[in-house]
Amino acid sequence: MTDAPLPTPRNSGWAHLVYVLRDNPVTLLAFTLFAFLIFCALLGPSVVPYDPLQTNAAKSLQPPSWEHWFGTDQIGRDVFSRVIVATRLDLSISVAAVALSFVVGSVLGAIAGYWGGWLDAVLNRCLDTIMAFPLFVLAMGIVAALGNTIENIIYATAIINMPFYARLVRAEVNIRRDAGFARAAKLSGNSDLRVLACHIFPNALPPMMVQVSLNLGWAILNAAGLSFIGLGVRPPTPEWGIMVAEGANFIVSGEWWLAVFPGLWLMLAVFTFNLLGDGLRDIVDPRKRS
C-alpha cells in the first residue's frame, strides 16, 4: 500500500449513487418520485383508505374533501384509492413492454451492428417499415388484431418501441466493433459472440439507460392511451387511461376531479421517468466514478 502513488479511490456503488444524487438535485427529485411510485405500486392496495372497486351510490360524484381527497366517481368509488392502486398495473405494463423491447431490440441491433452486411440491411429496412406507420395507430391495430388483453397491450407497446433500441444499439456497437479492446478480447480467446455480449454491449449501456427511462414514460402514456380509447384494460379495473376516459364525460357537467387527478398522476409518472434518464446514465457509467 505504501508505494502506491495515490490512495485507491473507493468506488463502491453506494458512494457513487450518493455522489450522483448530491451532484444533481434534479436527479435526486427524480429518484424520490421514482421511489414514491414504486412504493405505490408495491404497497398501494394495502394502504389506500377505500376498496378501489367498492361502489357507494349514496356518495356518488362528491368533490374532493378530507374524506375523499380526490373526490368520488359516478358510482361512489374513491378516486384517490383508484389512482394509487392503478399505479401497479400501469407500471407493470410499461416496465414489461420496455423490458421486452430492450431485450429484443438489443439483440437485433447488436447483431446488425456487429456483423453488418445484408443482415444489417434487411433489419434496417424492417425497422424502417415499422417506423413508417403512425406508431399509436400501429399499436391500436396490433391490439385490435390480437385481442383485447393486457398481454397484447404489452406486446404492442414493445413492438412499437423496439426500433428505437435496435437503432441505438446498432450505432453504439458499430462504433466499437473495431475498437482496440474488442480486438484484444478476440486475442484473449473470446469468440465473436462473447466479444459482442461481454465486451461491446456493456459499453453501450449508458446511452441505453437514457432511452429506457424516456421510454418508460412513453410506454405508460401509450398504455393509458390505448385504454382511453377502449382497448386493452377493461373497466372496472382501476387504470389511469380508463379513469381519464370515464371522467372526461363529466367535465362538461363540472365534475372535473374525475379526469384531472388520474391525468395529473399520469403526468407525474411520465415526468419522473423523463427526469430519471440522465441520473441513470451517470450511475451505470464507470467513467463517472472518480
Place this chain on the structure above:
Amino acid sequence: MLNVRDLAVSFQTRRGPVSAVRGISFDLAKGEILGIVGESGSGKSVTSYALMRILDAGGTITAGDVTYSGIDLRRATERDMRDIRGREISMIFQNPRAALNPIRKVGHQIEDVMRQHARATRQDARAKAIAALQAVRIKDAEARYDAYPFELSGGMCQRVVCAIALACDPKLLIADEPTTGLDITTQKAVMDLVRELIRDRGMSSLLITHDLGLAAQYCDRIMVMKDGQIVEQGDPVQIFSAPHHAYTRKLVDATPREGETIRSLLPPEDRTPTLPHKVHNRPLLDVQNLVKTYQGKSGPVQAVRGISFRVNEGQSVGLVGESGCGKSTTSEILVRLMDATSGTILFDGQDIAGIPAQRFVRDPRRADIQMVFQDATDSLNPRHSARHCIAEPLQRLARMTGARLSARVEDLATLVGLPLTLLDRFPHQLSGGQKARVGIARAVALEPRFLILDEPTAALDVSIQAVVLNLLVDLRAKLGLSYLFVSHDLHVVRLLCDHVIVMKDGQIVEEGPTEQVMRQPRDPYTRTLLAAAPKPPARRVAAE
C-alpha cells in the same frame, strides 16, 4: 513582445480546484521561436490557451499578468480578444483534421478568417485565399481551393491550417503540437515550412511540443515545464549538453538518438546491465508472398502487395513505415484478426494463413501469437478493471480460476512493474504508462512465443516510452519472446530490434540487420526516413 508574469491557471473539478499552471514567467522577443517542452499534464497547452483566453469550461486565470505589445491580455474584453485572435496572435492546433470544418471547402475557410478581420472583400477574397494556399506551398492551389478537408492528406490539412493561421499576418504564432500524429517525413516538411514562414515574416512563435528533439531543432530557446512550473530554460544546445534540473536530464536521457543504447534512455541510477537475448537460427514465423486486397469504392485497393520475410526464434524484427504503407494490415493478418487475400504464414513450420480468423480463436496456437496494441486506452475495456483485463486471456484460454488465477495475475503485474494496489482500478483511473503495462501484462499472460508490438509507445510520453521499451527488452530476455515491432520511428526500432524491414506502399523496400540499415541505407526511401527524424544535439557524456 510578449511578457508573462506569474501566470497561474486552475480548473474547477469534482475534487475541488486543480492548478494546471502555477506561476510561470517568461518573455518572448520579436522574431524569436520559443519552445515549450513538457510531458502530458505539464500545463504547456493550458499556458497557450490562457494566452489566447480560450480555456475550457471551469478553467480560470487565477493570478499573473499577460502583456502583449502593451495590451493586457488578461483584462482585455472579449470583443478585443476576438480582434486580437487571428490578427495579432494565431494558433495551429494539434489535430489539423479536427481544426478544420469538415463540410466547408478549405478555400472558404481561409476567406472566412480574412473577411472576419477585414483583410479581404468579397471581390478579392478568392484570389487572396489562393495566394495564402500558395504561401504554404500547396501545389495546384487553385484546384485545392475547392477541396474539402477529407479529400486532403494529414500533412496537407496542416498546411491549410497554417494558411488560415497566417492569413491575417499575425505577429505571434502559437503552434500546439503541430506535427503530432503526422508522419515523420510530413513532420519535417511542415516544420521546415513553418520555420521558414516565421523567419520570412519576422514573426515570433511559441512551439509547444512533447518532443525535445523537435524543439531543439527548430527553436531559439527552450523552456521545460513540469507540473505547471518552468523547471529550466535556455538555448537548445545548452539544455541538451548540460541540463541543470534533474527532470530536464531525465527528458534528455529519454529522447532516443543515435549512438545510444536502450538502457541509456533511463535515468543513470536505473541503468542495470541489459539482459542478453538469444536468437536461434530457426524460423519461427515465415511469411511468403502475403497479399491483402480491400474492396474500395473505386476498385480494389492493394494494402499489402506480396511481402515475404522471416522472424527467427528469439529474434526481434522491426517493421517500419509511414501511415498507409500496410504495416498495420500486415500485423493484423499475422496476429490472425484478419484474413489475407493470398500467401502463406508458416508458424513453426505450419501454415496458419489457411485458418480463417474467426476460427483461429479456438486454435491451440492462439495463445502463442499475441499483440500489444497501439493505443493502450482504446485497447482496455472501459468497464473492466485492470485485474479483469489481465485475467481475461488466462480464464478464456488457460482455463484458470480462483486462487491460481489471482496469483498469476499478481505475478504478471509484478513482472511488468504495475503496483498491485492499482489492479482494481478502471482504465480511466490509470495513467498512460500504467495502461501500457496492463496491455503488456495481458499480452504476455499466456507466455506467447511471438508477440506483435503495434507502436506500443506511440501515445506515451518520452520518459514513459523509455521505461516501457526497457520493460519490453527485459521481458524478451526473461520469457524468450520473438517480437515484431511495428513503428514509424527508426530510432526507436534501432534500440530494440536485431533486424529491420522498411515498408512503403505495401511492399518491402529494404531489409537487413538493424545497424546495417541504419548506417548504410541502400534504398532512397530509407534515407529519406532517416533524414527526416529530428536530430537532437549530442549529449556531452563527460558532464555526468
